[in-house]
Amino acid sequence: AQTVTQSQPEMSVQEAETVTLSCTYDTSENNYYLFWYKQPPSRQMILVIRQEAYKQQNATENRFSVNFQKAAKSFSLKISDSQLGDTAMYFCAFRLYTSGSRLTFGEGTQLTVNP
Amino acid sequence: EPEVTQTPSHQVTQMGQEVILRCVPISNHLYFYWYRQILGQKVEFLVSFYNNEISEKSEIFDDQFSVERPDGSNFTLKIRSTKLEDSAMYFCASSEEAVYNSPLHFGNGTRLTVT
Numbered sequence: 001a002q003t004v005t006q007s008q009p010e011m012s013v014q015e016a017e018t019v020t021l022s023c024t025y026d027t028s029e030n031n032y033y034l035f036w037y038k039q040p041p042s043r044q045m046i047l048v049i050r051q052e053a054y055k056q057q058n059a060t061e062n063r064f065s066v067n068f069q070k071a072a073k074s075f076s077l078k079i080s081d082s083q084l085g086d087t088a089m090y091f092c093a094f095r096l097y098t099s100g101s102r103l104t105f106g107e108g109t110q111l112t113v114n115p
Numbered sequence: 116e117p118e119v120t121q122t123p124s125h126q127v128t129q130m131g132q133e134v135i136l137r138c139v140p141i142s143n144h145l146y147f148y149w150y151r152q153i154l155g156q157k158v159e160f161l162v163s164f165y166n167n168e169i170s171e172k173s174e175i176f177d178d179q180f181s182v183e184r185p186d187g188s189n190f191t192l193k194i195r196s197t198k199l200e201d202s203a204m205y206f207c208a209s210s211e212e213a214v215y216n217s218p219l220h221f222g223n224g225t226r227l228t229v230t
Contacts, residue, residue, distance in 0.1 A: 042223070043223070043224050044221070045206060045224075046221075047218050047219075050218060091158060099146070100163050100170050100171070100210070100212060101171075102163060102173075103150075103158075105157045105159075107156075107157045108157060
């Protein structure tokens with residue numbers, strides 16, 4: 001079974017600064033995906049960024065980037081130039097490279113961006 | 116952009132009553148999922164559905180739960196006899212799965228309150 005761990009229940013950052021959210025996972029599989037989802041107060045689940053395990057290059061999406069360390073089973077999210085709208089719960093998630101496989105979520109990190 | 120639609124947004128029911136949560140997945144998607152999130156906790160997988168049958172279910176998805184795709188558009192989750200501990204946010208999701216890389220798209224969720 002796969003597990004995902006987020007060891008930072010809460011984090012805060014000043015507007016325009018950079019913050020990094022941590023995530024580690026455990027699996028015996030070699031082919032999988034990793035995701036970061038954002039859940040604002042509206043409770044909607046929004047995909048932020050994804051990474052295929054077979055790709056060595058770290059994924060980036062505008063202000064969001066990841067540091068994927070496959071050997072260490074680590075998948076951190078960096079948010080640059082933080083904005084007030086980034087305030088949300090952030091979930092790291094794991095998914096096997098199999099059609100229809102489940103997403104396994106971490107416990108989440110509540111990020112607050114302060115003005 | 117196509118969306119996953121869930122109704123109702125909030126459902127209040129009495130313990131022991133049956134409840135049906137409804138979802139309209141994105142039209143060309145092939146895999147459908149239900150997840151739940153108890154307040155303050157992580158998002159948990161319930162069930163996945165493909166080709167008109169359950170493809171995977173978690174230990175949470177016991178005999179009190181059932182899913183159905185009654186027509187070409189709706190995907191429903193039924194809880195036969197609700198318990199207080201069923202109070203949670205329930206998310207429907209769908210994925211295209213034409214290629215392995217297709218992400219899950221989540222609906223806005225149904226908040227279920229069992230009194």
